[in-house]
Amino acid sequence: MKKIIFVGLMSLLVLSACATKEKPLTLEEAKVKAAEFINNNLVQPGTEVSIKEVTEEAGLYKVVVNLPNDQEIESFITKDGKKFFPQVMDIEEVESQTVDAGNSAQAQQQQQLTDIPKNTKPVVEAFVMSHCPYGTQIEKGLLPVVETLGDKIDFKIKFVDYAMHGEKELDEQLRQYCIQEEQNDKYLAYLECFLADEDSEGCLAETKVNTRTMDACVAKTDEEFKVKELFADQSTWSGGRYPQFNTSKDDNEKYGVGGSPTFVVNGTTISTGRDSASLLATICAGFETAPSECSTQLSSASPSPGFGFGTSGAASDASCN
Incomplete structure (x- = not known):
């Protein structure tokens, strides 16, 4: 499923990168940049993460981060390496979960009414x-x-x-x-x-x-x-x-x-x-x-x-x- 990134001011960031004509990072450079940034700023001292892979998606670099507990998370970094987005939300998935939760609550309420003694x-x-x-x-x-x-x-x-x-x-x-x-x-x-x-x-x-x-x-x-x-x-x-x-x-x-x-x-x-x-x-x-x-x-x-x-x-x- 295609990921749709919910990030405030995304269009402004893209325009800013275009306006400065800065040369984008290569995939390998983005991988190094992301690893250094995360390990130096976002995790506890003595903890280290690794980057599994970096790919291009939606005008950004998608970074798959390996955590110490063997879990993986997806983050994004701008191609100029200046903005890092630790978390991504799949809008379709979130909307689907919201609908499912609403349907479940409605079903529970209906069952509750059905169970009322007459x-x-x-x-x-x-x-x-x-x-x-x-x-x-x-x-x-x-x-x-x-x-x-x-x-x-x-x-x-x-x-x-x-x-x-x-x-x-x-x-x-x-x-x-x-x-x-x-x-x-x-x-x-x-x-x-x-x-x-x-x-x-x-x-x-x-x-x-x-x-x-x-x-x-x-x-x-x-x-x-x-x-x-x-x-x-x-x-x-x-x-x-x-x-x-x-x-x-x-x-x-x-x-x-x-x-x-x-x-x-x-x-x-x-x-x-x-x-x-x-x-x-x-x-x-x-x-x-x-x-x-x-x-x-x-x-x-x-x-x-x-x-x-x-x-x-x-x-x-x-x-x-």
């Missing part, structure tokens, strides 16, 4: 930390999906059993836990508002959450799961670094949750894109018979990590763990 009403659980930028990222992707599928799925936000973002995260997760448990009809509206700019107080007012009911639930939940008590006792923190938050501890252990986000459909932990289109496809793979809503065209743009409803230029599988 249910008449899929159970969808998203484990997050309220202030983890990657948890908020998947939540923003999920909102349009949950709105589209409505009561055809059993959807719930759950929390990782430790918090990485300080006491404010414990407070927010207690609020969200209680709103979802006792005022569920207001939870998604509250969550969407909160994800915009992290304004808990403003969002409680905007979505008309009954704060008296919520506060009573927060106190009860805090007492039941000892959230603030565990926060005050650093000896109980996960790994000595992060306070516990145990409202869904059993499920964290059941699914081996190790960070935010962790996404579960019908009891199976799934790796999925965080854009709405990918999440819809993933959830719909859990239906025994997919409803018409699964054909809805949702955005394939990945939400940006963190707060705010921007989009990210590339998909991300990063997490807080």
Whole structure:
């Protein structure tokens, strides 16, 4: 296969050599030049390489270098002996490998969807930390999906059993836990508002959450799961670094949750894109018979990590763990 050399400013180098009218090195001179340069500048003292052969290719000299470990590499040197390129990339080969990797990843993703257990009403659980930028990222992707599928799925936000973002995260997760448990009809509206700019107080007012009911639930939940008590006792923190938050501890252990986000459909932990289109496809793979809503065209743009409803230029599988 013909080698195509990917070298910056190659045309400039060729033009420069032509402009100076310098006499090119012979093949033997190039062989000596390459060996001296490599041994004097590119390898450890006491190490020596040899040049197996030098041939002309693509307007340069291709140098086959014998390494001490009996391996061979191909390098290139300009014909005037002034520029040395230690490594060559075969563009066709690299592009083919990229395509193969993409096809393999796509096949693995498809197999993963096929392996999701089926249910008449899929159970969808998203484990997050309220202030983890990657948890908020998947939540923003999920909102349009949950709105589209409505009561055809059993959807719930759950929390990782430790918090990485300080006491404010414990407070927010207690609020969200209680709103979802006792005022569920207001939870998604509250969550969407909160994800915009992290304004808990403003969002409680905007979505008309009954704060008296919520506060009573927060106190009860805090007492039941000892959230603030565990926060005050650093000896109980996960790994000595992060306070516990145990409202869904059993499920964290059941699914081996190790960070935010962790996404579960019908009891199976799934790796999925965080854009709405990918999440819809993933959830719909859990239906025994997919409803018409699964054909809805949702955005394939990945939400940006963190707060705010921007989009990210590339998909991300990063997490807080």
